[in-house]
Amino acid sequence: MGENNHKDQKQLSYDKSNKPFFPSSSSPCSFTAIVLLLIFVSYLLYSFSFISFLNPYSPSKIPNSLLVPVIRLGSGQQPEEQTELKHIVFGIAASSDLWKHRREYVKTWWKPNGEMNGAVWLDKPVNDSVSSSSALPQIRISSDTSSFKYRYRNGHRSAIRITRIVSETVRMLNGAEAERNVRWVVMGDDDTVFFTENLVRVLRKYDHKQFYYIGAPSESHLQNLHQFSYGMAYGGGGFAISYPLAKVLEKMQDRCIERYSDLYGSDDRIHACMAELGVPLTKQVGFHQFDVYGNLLGLLSVHPQAPIVSIHHLDVVEPIFPKTNRVNALKKLMIPAKLDSASLVQQSVCYDKSRQWTMSISWGYTVQITRTYMPARFMEMPTRTFNDWHKRRDFTNLAFNTRPITWTDCQRPRVFYLSHAFSNSSDTTTISEYVRHNEWYPKCDWGIADPSDINQIFVYKRPTPDRWNKVVIRFFPSKDSNFAFVNAIEVISAPKDLIGDVATSVSHDGTEKFNGLAKQAMQVVYRINVGGRKVTPFNDTLWRTWVTDDEFFKTGDGSSEKSYFTGRIKYRPGGASREVGPDNVYNTARVGKRSIGLVDMSWDFKVSAGYKYLIRMHFCDIASKSLGRLYFNVYINGNLAYQDFDISYAADDVLASPYYIDFVVDATADDNNNSPSGSSITVSVGPSNKTNVDEHGVDAILNGVEIMKMNNSMGSLDGYVSTEMILSTCPNRRNLSIFIAMLAFMCIFMSFYIVTQRKKVKDQYGWTKLSMDILEDNPKSGNQFTARKA
Numbered sequence: 001m002g003e004n005n006h007k008d009q010k011q012l013s014y015d016k017s018n019k020p021f022f023p024s025s026s027s028p029c030s031f032t033a034i035v036l037l038l039i040f041v042s043y044l045l046y047s048f049s050f051i052s053f054l055n056p057y058s059p060s061k062i063p064n065s066l067l068v069p070v071i072r073l074g075s076g077q078q079p080e081e082q083t084e085l086k087h088i089v090f091g092i093a094a095s096s097d098l099w100k101h102r103r104e105y106v107k108t109w110w111k112p113n114g115e116m117n118g119a120v121w122l123d124k125p126v127n128d129s130v131s132s133s134s135a136l137p138q139i140r141i142s143s144d145t146s147s148f149k150y151r152y153r154n155g156h157r158s159a160i161r162i163t164r165i166v167s168e169t170v171r172m173l174n175g176a177e178a179e180r181n182v183r184w185v186v187m188g189d190d191d192t193v194f195f196t197e198n199l200v201r202v203l204r205k206y207d208h209k210q211f212y213y214i215g216a217p218s219e220s221h222l223q224n225l226h227q228f229s230y231g232m233a234y235g236g237g238g239f240a241i242s243y244p245l246a247k248v249l250e251k252m253q254d255r256c257i258e259r260y261s262d263l264y265g266s267d268d269r270i271h272a273c274m275a276e277l278g279v280p281l282t283k284q285v286g287f288h289q290f291d292v293y294g295n296l297l298g299l300l301s302v303h304p305q306a307p308i309v310s311i312h313h314l315d316v317v318e319p320i321f322p323k324t325n326r327v328n329a330l331k332k333l334m335i336p337a338k339l340d341s342a343s344l345v346q347q348s349v350c351y352d353k354s355r356q357w358t359m360s361i362s363w364g365y366t367v368q369i370t371r372t373y374m375p376a377r378f379m380e381m382p383t384r385t386f387n388d389w390h391k392r393r394d395f396t397n398l399a400f401n402t403r404p405i406t407w408t409d410c411q412r413p414r415v416f417y418l419s420h421a422f423s424n425s426s427d428t429t430t431i432s433e434y435v436r437h438n439e440w441y442p443k444c445d446w447g448i449a450d451p452s453d454i455n456q457i458f459v460y461k462r463p464t465p466d467r468w469n470k471v472v473i474r475f476f477p478s479k480d481s482n483f484a485f486v487n488a489i490e491v492i493s494a495p496k497d498l499i500g501d502v503a504t505s506v507s508h509d510g511t512e513k514f515n516g517l518a519k520q521a522m523q524v525v526y527r528i529n530v531g532g533r534k535v536t537p538f539n540d541t542l543w544r545t546w547v548t549d550d551e552f553f554k555t556g557d558g559s560s561e562k563s564y565f566t567g568r569i570k571y572r573p574g575g576a577s578r579e580v581g582p583d584n585v586y587n588t589a590r591v592g593k594r595s596i597g598l599v600d601m602s603w604d605f606k607v608s609a610g611y612k613y614l615i616r617m618h619f620c621d622i623a624s625k626s627l628g629r630l631y632f633n634v635y636i637n638g639n640l641a642y643q644d645f646d647i648s649y650a651a652d653d654v655l656a657s658p659y660y661i662d663f664v665v666d667a668t669a670d671d672n673n674n675s676p677s678g679s680s681i682t683v684s685v686g687p688s689n690k691t692n693v694d695e696h697g698v699d700a701i702l703n704g705v706e707i708m709k710m711n712n713s714m715g716s717l718d719g720y721v722s723t724e725m726i727l728s729t730c731p732n733r734r735n736l737s738i739f740i741a742m743l744a745f746m747c748i749f750m751s752f753y754i755v756t757q758r759k760k761v762k763d764q765y766g767w768t769k770l771s772m773d774i775l776e777d778n779p780k781s782g783n784q785f786t787a788r789k790a
Contacts, residue, residue, distance in 0.1 A: 083204045085111070085196055087183040090118030091169040092137060093162040093235070093266070094190035096126050102190035105314055107135055108330040109194050117178060120190065121165045123158065142168060148254075149261035160257060163266035166241065167250040183208035185246040187270075188238040191314045193330055197341040198307035199240075201468050202284055208242050211279045215239030216287040219299075220389040221399040223291055228268050230399075231281045235267035236312035237289035249273060288312060291389040296320060297415070298385035298402070301362040303345040307468055317386070320365075321417055322437060336364030336421040339430045342467040349379045355449045360413075361459060367416040367434045369451035371444070374411075378403060383413075410444035414451040424460075432459045492542060495579045503614065503662035506636040514664045522614060522708040523717045526605050528552065530618075530702045531562040532588030540582045546704065549590070552603045554682075559599035563589045563701075565622035569656055576618065576658035585704040586620040586658045592632070592686065592699035600635065600686030601700060607681050611709050611717075612666050615683060618704035620658040621647045624697075627655060631690035632700035636665050637682050644688045647701070658703075664710070681707060 094102065099122060110116060112135045119140040126139075142161045150157035166185060173179040184203055188194060206212050215233020217224045224230045233239035241249065256273040263269050274281070286309035290296065295318045296311075319329040337344050343363050350359040351373060358374040361367050383405045388397040395402045406412040416434035424431050434457045441452055471491055499522070505514040528549045529535050535546035565587040571577055576586075592601055607613060615636060624630045627648040634642035641663050651657035665681060685700040711717050 083183055083200060083208065085116060085200055087181055087208070088117070088199070088203070088240075089169060089173065089178075089182050089185050090116065090137065090194075091165045091185060091187050092118065092120045092190055092192075093165055093187070094120045094122050095158070096122045096124045099126055099190060100128060102315075103136060104327045105191050105193055105330065106137070108327065108334055109196060110136060111196070112136075116196070117182075118186075119169065119172060121162075121168065123161060140168070140172065148257055151261045152264045155264045159264065159266040159269065161266075162235070163257065163269040164253065166246055166270065167253045170246050170250040182243045184240050184242060186238060186240045187235055188310065189236045189312060192236055192238050192310055192312045193314065194238060194310050195308055195337055195341055195344065197337075198286060198344070199309050201307050201342065202286060202309055203240060206242070206282070209244060210242060211245040211248075211277070212242040212282055213239065213245065213274050213279045214241075214282045214284055214287075216283055216285055216289065217281075217399065218289045218291045218389075219399055220291040220397060222397050223389060224399060227264065229271060231275075232268055232271035233281055233287070234289035234291075234312075235265070235270070237287040238310040238312070239267075239270075239287065245277070245279060248277060252276075284309065286310070290317060292317065292386040293389070293391060294318060294386035296386065297366065298383035298405075300345050301360065301366050301368065302347050302380050302382050303362065305346070307342060308345050332418065333364070336418065336430075336432060339421055339423055340364070340461070340463040340465070342465050343461070343463070346467075347380060349376050357449070357451065363459065363461060364421060364432060365418055367457045367459065368413040369416075369454070370413045371410055371446060371448045371451070409442035410446045410448075412441060414441070414454070415439075416454075416457050419456075428462065430461050430463060432461070433457070434459065494542060495577060498579060499614075500662060503664045504641065505664045505666075506639050506641040507666065508637075508639055510639075511641060517614065517662070517664070520614075521711040521715070521717060524706065524708050525607060525613070526552075526705065526707040528603070528705040529585050529588065530603075530704050531590040532564075532584060535582060535584045539584050541578050546582075546585055549603060549705070552605055553590070554602045554604050555599065560590050560592055560601050563591045563623045565589075565620075565656060567622075567656055569620065569658060570654055572652060572654065572657055575651060576620075576660050580660060581618050581658060581704055585618060586656075587622060589620065589622055589701050589703040591623045591701045600684045601702065602682055602684040603705065605681045605683070605707055606679060607667050607707070608709070609667055609679065611668075611712055612664055613681060614706075614708040614710055615663045615665060615681065616660055616706040616708075617663070617683065617702065618658065618660045618706075619645075619647055619650070619701060620656060620703050621651065621701060622656050622703075623701055624648075624655060627653050630698055630701065631688045632685050633688045634661070634663075635682075635684040635686070636663055638684070644690050646690075 092106065099120070103120075106120070112133075114134075116137070118137045120137050121140050121142050123142060125141060142165065145157070145160045145164065148157075148160045150160055152159075166187060169185055173182055186194070186199065202214070206214070213233065216237055217230045217232060218228065218234050218237075224232075228234070253273055256276060257269055260269055260272045263272065271281070284306065285304045286306045288299075288308070288311045290299070290311060290313045292299070292313075293316060300320065314326050314330070319326045321329040321332055324332070333344075340363075345362050345365045348361045348363070350361065351357070352359060356372055358370045358372070358379065359367065360370070360379050381401050381403045384395060384402050385405065387393055388395065390397060415437045417437050419433045419435040421430060421432040423429075436452070436455050444450070473489060473491075475486055499518055501516065501518040503514045503517050505512050527544060527546050529546035530549045532546075532548065534548055535544075537543040537545055540546070567587075569583050569586045590601060592599065617634065621630055628646075630647050631644050633640060634645055642661065645661075647659065648655075650659045667681060683702075683705055685702050687699040691697075691699050709717055
């Protein structure tokens with residue numbers, strides 16, 4: 001990284017048939033008839049059971065609900081500012097010998113005038129006034145690394161200096177005002193070009209407060225397999241480290257480096273230290289090391305479906321666009337990048353039926369036209385316009401599939417390179433012009449129009465900045481089946497913490513922590529507004545319906561009353577938000593009254609046995625006149641779930657501030673106790689030993705209840721039948737064909753046997769006139785089920 005020492009320095013060595021009726025039970029045909037009858041009846045029963053089981057209109061056979069994963073998007077009431085360019089600090093490894101030349105690469109992507117933060121780290125100062133301009137990052141000189149051991153033969157010890165740039169960048173930020181905004185440290189070389197808007201898009205997907213090491217391995221299989229690792233982020237392609245991880249790395253990196261003096265480069269030393277910290281590589285295919293030689297056309301024109309983040313080794317490969325130098329080619333690529341960076345070099349495959357052409361558009365880069373129809377799976381495969389890193393032209397050395405540029409002269413693609421791109425101010429579309437590249441095309445006698453007659457192609461496209469923010473849901477049939485279906489899909493924007501991962505499990509044995517809640521599929525059974533009116537979707541931020549609690553409330557002795565609040569509900573960080581529960585739930589409640597006596601308030605809910613249920617109870621103290629006066633107990637199915645619940649403490653000593661608690665209860669019937677959990681769930685709140693003695697005080701309060709069924713051990717919300725079980729009991733067409741073939745063979749064999757026996761009978765009793773029963777067989781066949789792809 002950064003020095004003029006590439007990783008290529010190390011060379012690697014490596015019938016209406018008449019059926020006679022025989023009254024005697026010893027007839028030779030009686031046994032045959034019985035066998036055939038049994039086979040026929042068995043087949044009918046098999047067919048009818050097969051059809052009955054798969055009948056989609058039989059509600060007793062097919063589950064009435066599908067298990068669809070819950071997709072949660074969005075954030076809470078006060079979302080943290082999303083990651084922007086200002087939250088990223090760049091550490092650029094550079095060499096003083098090459099900086100004067102390679103700074104031109106940095107200029108193509110660096111945003112001047114303080115829009116970006118970072119530094120170029122040189123091995124020694126350079127006498128160059130241009131480098132100190134605002135168009136470039138600040139120049140820093142790396143500290144002396146002569147005390148570190150470097151034992152890799154034929155390597156360069158500058159790798160130690162470069163690997164320490166992460167630590168030196170952190171030290172540069174320590175105590176500085178800018179450090180408060182830093183979320184990510186991004187490393188790259190002086191010949192690395194970043195597409196910064198796409199870099200931001202990628203980093204937004206990750207929690208910067210956690211440990212993340214993000215990048216990509218090399219395009220060279222041999223590099224990854226022998227000299228380095230598939231689990232290593234190559235520094236030339238760039239990698240990102242979350243700032244908390246960078247801080248930890250800074251404290252131990254020097255000691256770590258000492259333990260790996262026999263490694264070759266800087267990025268493998270980073271990888272070694274990450275392994276010691278237990279942080280794996282999070283792979284992002286948009287980072288490109290480009291350990292190849294030659295023309296990048298075959299790679300960039302079929303870019304993976306991911307935003308392009310970086311490109312590297314610009315001095316090794318040919319200019320991205322022909323007939324220009326490398327820097328100007330990059331400047332041209334930056335024009336469409338500014339118009340629609342999310343779509344840059346993203347491939348679209350189209351077909352012109354009238355001309356029998358296949359067209360591949362790599363937006364902002366090239367358009368290629370190939371005569372005849374080419375399958376999409378071939379068009380998305382890189383063509384061999386480049387050589388592998390070891391210059392052997394052995395494409396098994398690459399870490400991906402490739403294909404020849406053409407199989408025949410007539411299929412040689414016509415390439416049109418980007419000439420210009422601009423925004424159409426009248427209708428917010430982008431217009432990009434592509435001009436045919438003048439190269440030799442052999443003659444072809446195919447009766448297909450020649451694309452060489454076209455000189456220019458214009459592509460009209462609307463910018464799609466949210467291209468990578470979309471949710472994609474795909475359904476795949478299970479193995480050995482073509483059967484898949486879905487009834488409906490809902491995608492609802494909700495806060496990340498709408499369903500937490502931890503709850504309290506309640507049983508007659510007590511309470512314990514329940515983990516993995518967020519991984520469960522759930523079905524809402526009840527959503528109750530306690531003490532209030534029905535809440536319609538128009539009054540709920542997540543379009544939910546909350547019904548009244550009147551039919552569920554079981555304490556009818558007047559020990560409670562409904563309470564209404566007209567003030568403002570005080571939502572706060574760490575508590576419930578409007579997405580968790582709307583105002584109309586929290587500003588009403590049922591409260592227990594001391595004047596009637598110490599009585600629990602209870603609600604009873606009918607449920608299906610055999611499942612666990614999430615019970616979310618919503619609380620908001622809208623009845624107390626002061627803090628610290630409301631204590632009560634919470635019970636589930638008569639079992640103590642929460643003792644002496646202090647709502648003031650839970651709400652950070654704020655009245656009318658909402659709070660919720662999640663409980664998990666197993667509603668499987670237990671014959672050994674009197675719990676109603678087999679058919680119902682009872683929720684109760686009541687006075688505790690700490691309840692205030694004021695007779696006009698409130699003994700307990702409840703604002704809302706939600707009960708959600710959780711999937712069972714089969715991953716199902718509707719019994720112990722899973723999709724896999726349904727499909728496993730369905731014979732596939734291959735097995736059915738084998739069965740029918742065997743049955744046909746047996747029938748032919750038995751028919752031949754019967755004819756033979758008839759002939760013997762005629763020879764033996766030819767003078768006797770026998771009565772004959774003419775039995776007509778009507779062949780019947782059960783409906784054959786053909787599974788089709790959804």
